[in-house]
Amino acid sequence: MKLGDGAERDDATPRPKNRRRTLLLTIATVLVALSGLVTALRLGPTEDDVTTAASAESAGTTTTRQATAAPTSAPPTRQPSAVPRQSGPRFEAWVDEVAQWLDIPQRTMHAYAAATVRLGEEQPDCNLSWVTLAGIGKTGSDHSRAEGGRVAENGAVSEPIGTVELRDFAGKVVSETGAAGPMQLSPAVWERWQVSASGGTPDLQNVDDAALTTGRALCAEDRDLSKGDQWLAGVSAVQDAPLFLHRVLATANVYGTVGMADTPPNRAALMAVNFAIEKIGLPYEWGGNGLEKGDVGFDCSGLTTAAYASAGVTLQRTAHWQYNSVPLVPAGQEPRLGDLIFYGNPATKIHHVGIYIGNEQMIDAPTFGQAVQVHNYREPDDDFAGAGRPAE
Numbered sequence: 023m024k025l026g027d028g029a030e031r032d033d034a035t036p037r038p039k040n041r042r043r044t045l046l047l048t049i050a051t052v053l054v055a056l057s058g059l060v061t062a063l064r065l066g067p068t069e070d071d072v073t074t075a076a077s078a079e080s081a082g083t084t085t086t087r088q089a090t091a092a093p094t095s096a097p098p099t100r101q102p103s104a105v106p107r108q109s110g111p112r113f114e115a116w117v118d119e120v121a122q123w124l125d126i127p128q129r130t131m132h133a134y135a136a137a138t139v140r141l142g143e144e145q146p147d148c149n150l151s152w153v154t155l156a157g158i159g160k161t162g163s164d165h166s167r168a169e170g171g172r173v174a175e176n177g178a179v180s181e182p183i184g185t186v187e188l189r190d191f192a193g194k195v196v197s198e199t200g201a202a203g204p205m206q207l208s209p210a211v212w213e214r215w216q217v218s219a220s221g222g223t224p225d226l227q228n229v230d231d232a233a234l235t236t237g238r239a240l241c242a243e244d245r246d247l248s249k250g251d252q253w254l255a256g257v258s259a260v261q262d263a264p265l266f267l268h269r270v271l272a273t274a275n276v277y278g279t280v281g282m283a284d285t286p287p288n289r290a291a292l293m294a295v296n297f298a299i300e301k302i303g304l305p306y307e308w309g310g311n312g313l314e315k316g317d318v319g320f321d322c323s324g325l326t327t328a329a330y331a332s333a334g335v336t337l338q339r340t341a342h343w344q345y346n347s348v349p350l351v352p353a354g355q356e357p358r359l360g361d362l363i364f365y366g367n368p369a370t371k372i373h374h375v376g377i378y379i380g381n382e383q384m385i386d387a388p389t390f391g392q393a394v395q396v397h398n399y400r401e402p403d404d405d406f407a408g409a410g411r412p413a414e
Contacts, residue, residue, distance in 0.1 A: 114132075117132055118131075120280065123280055124277060124280055127165055127172070130165045130166050130173050133177060133204075133232075133233040134155040134156050134233050135152050136233075137230070137233040138152040141234070141238070141241055147244070147246055148240070148245060148247055149246055149248040150237050150240060150247055151247065151278070152277075152281075153273075154270070155233050155237060155240075156274070157273035158257070159204060161188075161270050162186060162205055162206030162261075163183055163203075163205070166183070166229055171183060173204070177229045177230035177231070178225070178229075179203075179227050179228075179229065183203055183206075183227065185198075186206055188266060189265075190265045196266065201261070202226055205233060205236045207232060207239075208260075212235065214239070215235050215238040215239045217235050218234075219231050219234045239260055240259070240260065241256070242256075243255075257270055265302065268302050269303075272302060275380045276295055276296075276380055278380065278381060279379070280292070280359070287360075288359070288360060289333070290330070290334065290360070290413035291333075291358070291361075293332055293333035294326075294335070294413070295329070295359060295377060297333070298325060298329045298385040298394070301325060301394045302385065302393070304318070304320060305319035305394075306320065306388060306389055306392050306393065307321060307324075309321055310324050310387075311324045311327070312324060315328075320387040322341055322374050322375050322376065322386055322387045322388075323337075323341045323344060323375050325377070325385075325387045326362055326375050327339055327344075333413070341364060341365075341366070341374055342366070342371055342372040344364075344372075345366075345368060345407065345408075348410035349414070350410050351408060351409040351411055353408065357378040357399070357409040359379065360411075361377075361378040361409045361411050362376070362410040363378050363386075363399045363406070364406070364408055364409065365405050365406055365407055367405070367407065374386070378399060382398055382399060383396055383397065384396070384398075384399040
């Protein structure tokens with residue numbers, strides 16, 4: 023369910039059509055696994071902590087809905103897109119174009135794409151998508167750029183990448199012990215699934231080998247990654263920290279959304295979405311404006327305000343003011359990447375806002391006791407008020 027904001031502060035170049043058709047045919051089979059996963063990946067303290075929100079009413083703040091327990095399994099839904107299976111100039115042009123749109127180094131993007139194509143031939147029932155590999159690579163090492171690194175033409179990183187520390191909302195280190203390389207693979211995953219993309223000796227610090235090894239781990243045990251629970255099991259086999267899973271989930275959805283498009287994404291919208299992904303795991307804080315402003319976390323409109331500020335777009339501070347100050351998306355029209363998603367009654371109070379990341383999902387700061395995370399943007403009986411578009 024949509025959780026609402028427990029205490030919103032009141033003072034505050036088109037592709038050729040033949041290539042697009044090929045992409046849509048492959049994307050249609052794999053943009054189905056992720057949207058139902060979000061309720062099974064709740065971030066934050068125990069459910070008892072959310073009762074703090076109830077006390078806010080007596081303090082004169084606006085409290086709407088509290089969190090409900092997450093289901094124990096994820097229903098099959100949609101997984102992001104695949105690359106064209108053909109090799110040659112057409113394949114390389116597609117890879118280079120999407121890499122440029124998404125700020126993925128071309129050589130690293132080629133590794134993700136090549137691993138996807140190879141495993142598509144070797145294990146077609148797995149339905150591996152490049153966006154899952156790219157989501158893992160982005161979350162793990164910023165596409166091999168951790169600590170200023172770069173990838174050479176042979177796939178080797180300029181300097182060995184050790185464990186890139188990842189902390190959860192409470193400051194606890196959740197990185198896999200001993201994880202290393204472009205895909206931040208644990209010693210156990212590497213030992214079991216290591217493979218050389220070129221047929222030589224596998225190298226953990228080579229992005230081609232690391233991407234292909236990650237694909238093998240994802241596809242192990244005859245998983246079909248077009249099914250939500252099996253996608254979750256596959257990514258969890260690489261790393262199972264909820265923070266890691268949420269960031270991979272969000273990144274994969276963004277990449278899949280952009281990969282389906284005919285034209286580049288709006289740069290401000292993409293920057294705002296990327297900012298929000300980086301904040302996944304920070305706690306909800308009433309009136310919070312994030313670490314950059316000296317707060318421990320965000321409230322809902324604090325997150326959207328900061329996200330768009332990172333892209334040079336100024337928003338009003340509260341959800342209600344944002345609703346009344348940005349261009350609204352016509353009713354019945356699907357939101358676009360970066361659109362603001364509003365809840366409440368426009369005539370009286372818009373009480374919550376999130377930022378749309380594609381595939382029917384958004385990132386938001388939900389309520390007390392929870393962290394910035396991914397949510398489905400529509401639920402039965404929600405009070406969805408519409409979407410707004412700060413960046414045209």
